[in-house]
Amino acid sequence: MTAETHLRRPGRPRSERAEKAIIEATLDLLAEEPGVAGVSIEAVAARAGVGKTTIYRRWPNKEALIIDALASLKAPLPEVEGLSVRADLIALGQAMVGEYNSKHSRCMWNVMGGAEKHPQLLEQFEAQVMRPRKEVFRRVLAGGIERGELRDDLDLDVARFLLIGALTLRGRSMSDIPPLAEDFVEKVVDTLLFGLAPR
Amino acid sequence: MTAETHLRRPGRPRSERAEKAIIEATLDLLAEEPGVAGVSIEAVAARAGVGKTTIYRRWPNKEALIIDALASLKAPLPEVEGLSVRADLIALGQAMVGEYNSKHSRCMWNVMGGAEKHPQLLEQFEAQVMRPRKEVFRRVLAGGIERGELRDDLDLDVARFLLIGALTLRGRSMSDIPPLAEDFVEKVVDTLLFGLAPR
Incomplete structure (x- = not known):
């Protein structure tokens, strides 16, 4: 041993x-x-x-x-059910915003800010921590297309950037903004699913 | 004088x-x-x-x-026409992603990472630089609702977080990812306008 x-x-x-x-x-x-x-x-x-x-x-x-x-700053993402893309995305989103706090943000910003001096560090973090998480979101979105819950002409990366971008931007803002509303993640997912234009 | x-x-x-x-x-x-x-x-x-x-x-x-x-890192946002919310959002989005480069990202991350030691700095940056820009996006979205181009039950902040989040997340990533596709902003705006769910 x-x-x-x-x-x-x-x-x-x-x-x-x-x-x-x-x-x-x-x-x-x-x-x-x-x-x-x-x-x-x-x-x-x-x-x-x-x-x-x-x-x-x-x-x-x-x-x-x-x-x-x-x-260690990243919460384990929940097992997603694959029953409804809406429920899966909300569950993943809740786990994501739950991990944000000001120490988390400062650590991440400081690492990103120094990235050009430590390119391998960021590369390894991306490969070991971030890529598997991105894959979970991609899998959920792809499952939604397969089951006909999502448009079949969807660009998975664009969809993922919209979702993760909104959660990251709001969740990682500084502490002087009001705390996240309880239904924030749900609103983000629904706005994204149904679009801004009237149906 | x-x-x-x-x-x-x-x-x-x-x-x-x-x-x-x-x-x-x-x-x-x-x-x-x-x-x-x-x-x-x-x-x-x-x-x-x-x-x-x-x-x-x-x-x-x-x-x-x-x-x-x-x-000085921020491009002046273009005058928006107010004729179509889609065209306005694409014009604003193009200006936004056009200003991203790795020096921009590192400056911003370093300022954010040290924010708790320099709270006034971030507050003033927010008030003098970021808030007027957020208002432009809000105004375009509100105009879209008025003209019936957007759903009238829309949460403007949620819509803004989705759009800006996607552009920021992708645009400010490190230099090892492929350059932005020419139609990236357009795809983001259209995916957001029409939603992920089939119509």
């Missing part, structure tokens, strides 16, 4: 506590103004109250740690 | 060149990783090759300079 699988085995509360503290410390640092440049294994170790070797046993470098920390 | 109006009087090429160099230097610094924290009157003066007093004659502090620099 390697050190890695040993550490990740469930039911080891001390390692789990350390891992949680390390992830939280990474997010705290990422949310601060220097962004990725402010994150180092040393700084994370100091903030989490663990030794550097504890971190290196689990993560080979700071990029891998940052990707896991960013991934 | 005050120093300010003197400087801003048209037809003074030397002042204009200095002003342009100052704005560009501010954007260059903002686009780098420390974001707002990396911008100081000293650093801008050094990068633009002007004296600090040249900057202070025009801007009282670094926040005012940053807001003008960010505003």
